[in-house]
Amino acid sequence: MTESGGRSRTAILQNIAEVFRQYGYEGASLSRFTAATGLGKGSLYNFFPEGKKQMAAEVLEHIQQWFDAEIFSPLETEEDPKVGLTAMFEGTEQYFRSGQKICLMGLLALSVDTAFAVQIRNYFLRWQESLSQALQRQGCSKSNAVDLAEEIVSGIQGALVLAHARGEADVFKRRLVSFKVRLDLPAGHYDERQ
Amino acid sequence: MTESGGRSRTAILQNIAEVFRQYGYEGASLSRFTAATGLGKGSLYNFFPEGKKQMAAEVLEHIQQWFDAEIFSPLETEEDPKVGLTAMFEGTEQYFRSGQKICLMGLLALSVDTAFAVQIRNYFLRWQESLSQALQRQGCSKSNAVDLAEEIVSGIQGALVLAHARGEADVFKRRLVSFKVRLDLPAGHYDERQ
């Protein structure tokens, strides 16, 4: 956990992640990384000797760890599944800034590049599996839970796509509310449309 | 509708579209276009004087026209809404090759570039609006139809993301079947998972 001029590796990775999110893997360039981090190319290669590939791999690893701790583990270990499910929706809404931020795992999933396929696949499998477990403890049959978990995980990704396509982050919020209602969770304020 | 050595502009646009789908906008390079079309750079600039931007714009226009004719119009004009809805799911499954092909509109929606925002937004608005009309003629209230249409349109996008993330095209097929069942449409063969 070494520091560098007061900037932690985590902070640098967050800057880099933002570049990948905005421009995609191919569009993320060293000059954009230098602008986002304030570090020169030389410094970036000092941190990440293997360059762009390593940056992306570490960003994905970082994302995975965040979701493990904040979303997936609570889904699996909270005694009351409703607590884990509520934490999932709240964490998801915050992480994606209510639909303004996209999912880097989902974005990279759409490219044919196979370099990060394993990390991406594991992320989504773990999400669905941990969600399915919580749904089963809430009373769902196994087959229903597996299917509903797949629907919710894919539904969240689609909501992010549509929210950005429409330029309306509210689309994302509405989809989350819809899922919460189906799961009998407190949905918060829900402004029914006209 | 001029030809060029037997290759129509439509055929060339399809080759170009495939490159955009596989590599994204930033990753789609002139050399990849030449490989995919068999045309040299000079020829490509003869067809598309404004270069890559024009290629993408025409590809999106082409996609819009296909969906207008095959999906959106039937949803709006078929007397029996079930016919239009069934055609939508069949057309969608075929177009995306049962989940193996991604949605270029959805992919570009995730980039921050605003160049194609209008085309992308109109595509998704028209899809939701035409679907909502069919659902209303099937008996849905207006607010339910609007919400369900949003859920289905975003659900299809999410199904494509998850299918590619998991490397299992079956994910896409399962999500479509799930929607068809909810709409009381013939779902075809449905292999319930264990």
Add this chain to the structure above:
DNA sequence: GTCTATATAGGGATAGAC
């Protein structure tokens, strides 16, 4: 650890021969 060259390759785009 950070920076400024610098090397090499490939990007988009144009000109002009055929």
Add this chain to the structure above:
DNA sequence: GTCTATCCCTATATAGAC
């Protein structure tokens, strides 16, 4: 209409001074 040659720019990556 198609190609090759060429231009200029930016890309990734490295070397070495500080």
